[in-house]
Amino acid sequence: MMERSDRLATAAVVLVLVLMFGLPLYADPFQVMQLTLYVVLSIFALSLAFVWGVGGILCFGQGAFFGLGGYAFAIAAINFGDTTGACALALLVPALAAAALGYFMFYGRLNDVYLGVVTMVFSLIIWKLINSTAGPEWHIGAARLGGFNGIPSIPSLNWPGRPSDQLDPLQIFQVALGLLIVVYVTMKILKSSHYGRVAIAVRENETRAALLGYDVRFVKLLVFTFGGMIAGMAGGLYATYQAFIDPNVFSLEMSAKVLIWVMAGGLSTFLGPIIACIGLQYLALYLAENTVVNSQVVLGGILCVLVLALPSGIIPALQELALWTIARIRIAFRTRSEVALQDGAS
Amino acid sequence: MTFSLVVMIEVLRAVAGLVLISTGLMIIFGMMRVINIAHGEFLMLGGYTVVMAGKAGVNPWIAMLVLAPIVVGLFGVLVERLFIRFFYGRMIDTLLATWGLSLFLMGFVTVVFGNTVTGVSVSLGSVDVGGLRVSGYSFFLIAVAVIILIATYLVLRHTKLGLIARGTMQNPGMAAALKINPSVVYMATFGIGAALTGLAGALLAPITGVVPTMGIAFVAQAFITVIAGGPAIITGTISAASLLGSVSQLTTFATTPVVGDVALLFVAVVLLRILPNGITGKFFRRSI
Amino acid sequence: MAKELVPLIETTGLTMRFGGVVAVDQVHFRLEESELRCLIGPNGAGKSTFFKCLTGQHRASAGTVKFRGHDITGVSTHEIARLGVGIKTQIPNVFNGLEVHENIRLAAARGGKTGLQIERIVEDVLDRVGIGKLSRSTVAKLAHGQRQLVELAVVLAGEPQVMLLDEPAAGMTNEETERTAAIIKEINRTTALIVVEHDMQFVKMIARKVTVFHQGTILLEAPMAEVLANATVRDIYLGRRIAA
Numbered sequence: 044m045m046e047r048s049d050r051l052a053t054a055a056v057v058l059v060l061v062l063m064f065g066l067p068l069y070a071d072p073f074q075v076m077q078l079t080l081y082v083v084l085s086i087f088a089l090s091l092a093f094v095w096g097v098g099g100i101l102c103f104g105q106g107a108f109f110g111l112g113g114y115a116f117a118i119a120a121i122n123f124g125d126t127t128g129a130c131a132l133a134l135l136v137p138a139l140a141a142a143a144l145g146y147f148m149f150y151g152r153l154n155d156v157y158l159g160v161v162t163m164v165f166s167l168i169i170w171k172l173i174n175s176t177a178g179p180e181w182h183i184g185a186a187r188l189g190g191f192n193g194i195p196s197i198p199s200l201n202w203p204g205r206p207s208d209q210l211d212p213l214q215i216f217q218v219a220l221g222l223l224i225v226v227y228v229t230m231k232i233l234k235s236s237h238y239g240r241v242a243i244a245v246r247e248n249e250t251r252a253a254l255l256g257y258d259v260r261f262v263k264l265l266v267f268t269f270g271g272m273i274a275g276m277a278g279g280l281y282a283t284y285q286a287f288i289d290p291n292v293f294s295l296e297m298s299a300k301v302l303i304w305v306m307a308g309g310l311s312t313f314l315g316p317i318i319a320c321i322g323l324q325y326l327a328l329y330l331a332e333n334t335v336v337n338s339q340v341v342l343g344g345i346l347c348v349l350v351l352a353l354p355s356g357i358i359p360a361l362q363e364l365a366l367w368t369i370a371r372i373r374i375a376f377r378t379r380s381e382v383a384l385q386d387g388a389s
Numbered sequence: 390m391t392f393s394l395v396v397m398i399e400v401l402r403a404v405a406g407l408v409l410i411s412t413g414l415m416i417i418f419g420m421m422r423v424i425n426i427a428h429g430e431f432l433m434l435g436g437y438t439v440v441m442a443g444k445a446g447v448n449p450w451i452a453m454l455v456l457a458p459i460v461v462g463l464f465g466v467l468v469e470r471l472f473i474r475f476f477y478g479r480m481i482d483t484l485l486a487t488w489g490l491s492l493f494l495m496g497f498v499t500v501v502f503g504n505t506v507t508g509v510s511v512s513l514g515s516v517d518v519g520g521l522r523v524s525g526y527s528f529f530l531i532a533v534a535v536i537i538l539i540a541t542y543l544v545l546r547h548t549k550l551g552l553i554a555r556g557t558m559q560n561p562g563m564a565a566a567l568k569i570n571p572s573v574v575y576m577a578t579f580g581i582g583a584a585l586t587g588l589a590g591a592l593l594a595p596i597t598g599v600v601p602t603m604g605i606a607f608v609a610q611a612f613i614t615v616i617a618g619g620p621a622i623i624t625g626t627i628s629a630a631s632l633l634g635s636v637s638q639l640t641t642f643a644t645t646p647v648v649g650d651v652a653l654l655f656v657a658v659v660l661l662r663i664l665p666n667g668i669t670g671k672f673f674r675r676s677i
Numbered sequence: 678m679a680k681e682l683v684p685l686i687e688t689t690g691l692t693m694r695f696g697g698v699v700a701v702d703q704v705h706f707r708l709e710e711s712e713l714r715c716l717i718g719p720n721g722a723g724k725s726t727f728f729k730c731l732t733g734q735h736r737a738s739a740g741t742v743k744f745r746g747h748d749i750t751g752v753s754t755h756e757i758a759r760l761g762v763g764i765k766t767q768i769p770n771v772f773n774g775l776e777v778h779e780n781i782r783l784a785a786a787r788g789g790k791t792g793l794q795i796e797r798i799v800e801d802v803l804d805r806v807g808i809g810k811l812s813r814s815t816v817a818k819l820a821h822g823q824r825q826l827v828e829l830a831v832v833l834a835g836e837p838q839v840m841l842l843d844e845p846a847a848g849m850t851n852e853e854t855e856r857t858a859a860i861i862k863e864i865n866r867t868t869a870l871i872v873v874e875h876d877m878q879f880v881k882m883i884a885r886k887v888t889v890f891h892q893g894t895i896l897l898e899a900p901m902a903e904v905l906a907n908a909t910v911r912d913i914y915l916g917r918r919i920a921a
Binding site for chain 2: 147
Binding site: 243256 | 754766770787835
């Protein structure tokens with residue numbers, strides 16, 4: 044008998060699979076392309092949902108790994124002329140960076156706010172450095188870093204090993220969606236595995252986890268590195284989808300956005316941050332295109348209201364609402380049948 | 390010889406800048422443990438107060454030194470009463486809420502004032518230091534920073550208000566038992582922190598220009614200084630600002646401002662690795 | 678050297694300084710296999726600090742701690758735990774957001790046991806500590822005394838070679854205190870224990886040999902009856918000055 048959350052997860056995956064194969068056939072290609080961005084950002088959201096929700100590590104600079112993945116992909120793809128190696132590097136470079144930063148922080152017993160500040164600073168350092176690389180002397184191989192101008196003309200994904208055989212935008216959408224499913228399912232499995240439970244234990248009470256013999260620093264390092272790698276995957280997809288990348292991926296705003304998605308979606312789920320990400324991104328786009336109202340004012344206002352009224356996040360609040368509604372229906376049903384029985388008996 | 394004197398003055402100015410933007414945050418975060426992401430926007434509001442006062446014909450010095458702190462201080466009290474106080478003890482919610490506030494303020498000010506940079510001009514001329522010119526404003530900033538530090542120290546250490554504030558932060562229940570309303574203390578402390586921040590924004594406005602996003606540049610540096618400083622309010626701010634400000638300014642002289650900024654961040658990270666609780670987490674522990 | 682002669686836990690000249698304060702002063706201590714030792718003493722005597730030096734939560738300023746002859750001074754907590762030292766802290770350290778059985782399972786699962794072995798341990802421990810009914814409760818919602826019992830169960834589930842318990846009976850009802858005393862005596866049939874306690878009624882229920890701490894040193898180490906009768910011990914508890 045599957046638990047409720049597992050049933051929901053399976054339903055979600057099935058729905059997404061349907062979309063993955065159905066949309067490119069039936070929907071407007073331009074809109075499908077737009078959707079790709081939401082998918083990519085959802086993967087980014089999942090990376091922090093894992094690091095923070097499961098691992099309890101409040102990272103203020105998750106954008107750093109997203110950006111490193113994007114830049115690694117761009118530089119590698121331009122140099123190799125083939126995106127196969129670039130895909131690997133988009134995972135490897137952020138993972139190594141996360142491992143290094145993680146080692147520095149966790150083995151140095153850095154915690155809570157201090158850790159948050161260090162991760163933010165890490166992202167800021169990269170942002171400042173890359174921003175200043177505008178001149179032609181700044182290049183890695185054939186790829187100019189471009190400074191605040193960014194890197195243009197990033198090659199589109201090609202079939203592994205066949206550089207001249209590139210995917211079209213609809214296919215990239217399918218790849219992105221496929222990866223989202225894989226990442227989501229992997230995270231669900233990890234969370235309920237022994238390793239996931241240990242990570243949760245470390246999050247709940249580091250002292251007790253250590254007293255049980257678990258190496259808390261190593262556990263957090265693994266979680267953080269995995270999260271960095273997934274963020275890098277999203278970054279690589281982002282780079283190939285936009286065919287362009289600039290240092291804004293390393294900005295505070297990028298890291299703040301992903302924090303907001305996870306907070307609004309609820310730390311205890313994976314679906315929540317995805318829904319919050321898509322919802323808030325769509326809202327921002329809608330506001331920018333359709334109204335004269337300043338989007339920051341609305342976003343800021345919504346956030347304030349959210350925190351005041353729904354402290355655990357939107358998704359948990361909706362779950363509560365759903366449960367409450369179901370319970371009320373059950374009570375009403377029971378009352379009615381009791382009345383019916385009484386009438387029948389009298 | 391004169392060159393090193395000029396360098397020293399510029400280093401002091403950089404340190405003074407950090408002290409100014411951090412003291413208000415140190416009071417709010419250091420004493421109340423509230424992470425105010427909108428700190429940069431309080432700075433920005435101080436700047437805009439000066440701009441608006443200027444348009445109304447008010448003397449810029451009065452606008453900077455008197456109006457800005459009062460206006461932003463009152464605004465801080467308002468925000469604390471209507472909003473912040475619901476999130477005490479809940480770090481994540483405070484983060485979210487103040488981030489929302491930050492976005493809201495930036496957007497609101499953009500709507501009212503537009504996106505362009507407004508200049509604020511005050512002239513203090515320049516001082517001749519052995520043939521080299523140093524801006525008089527640098528000395529002014531250093532002087533104000535020193536005054537603020539001394540004043541804050543005196544209030545915290547020698548006045549009843551300071552004692553009540555420190556006591557309430559350590560033990561609100563006890564304070565309540567002594568017929569002190571912790572709620573009022575929080576409100577006042579937040580207001581004072583906001584006022585100092587508004588003052589800082591106003592003072593920096595002539596240097597950076599006033600624009601809705603001016604806060605972003607300062608938020609990171611302010612938080613880094615506060616965290617690197619550790620729990621002690623005055624000693625923490627002084628020690629962290631001195632270290633980070635000197636490193637940053639000296640590196641800038643040796644290379645470029647970008648590298649100087651990066652050096653500041655880098656040193657802060659290394660510092661936190663060695664001293665995870667900030668400078669005054671290990672040294673000068675008992676100081677204010 | 679014959680195996681039986683190596684003490685289970687031994688400290689030599691163990692000292693812990695915090696700034697200018699010497700909390701633990703040159704303490705020589707021995708615990709033999711299967712021994713049950715109670716550490717008592719007034720507040721600030723150094724019992725808990727000494728305890729934390731044994732668990733690796735404090736790094737001793739001087740002196741050594743040995744576990745079965747191996748030097749564990751300065752070794753990190755999780756490695757000491759892996760050696761087979763089960764630790765219950767003064768303020769209960771449990772996984773508040775998880776259910777009781779999940780807490781115990783995490784303790785049992787360390788060290789690569791099979792799923793079946795883990796389940797057996799969990800059921801066994803729930804039974805021994807008598808908290809089977811609480812198995813599905815979230816720990817955060819339990820009363821303090823119940824959380825203490827959960828922590829005891831968690832430590833037991835790790836199948837330790839020695840158990841270090843800091844104030845296991847604190848905040849418990851009379852019924853829970855008696856149950857804990859019975860559990861500890863039952864554990865002692867196979868495992869050595871060090872119990873730091875304030876509750877003298879509880880100490881009387883379980884004590885054999887007692888070590889009395891005072892101002893960072895061991896004042897007296899003797900069977901319970903002798904300690905109770907000792908006038909100096911009474912004086913230090915009542916706060917009277919004693920002859921140096």
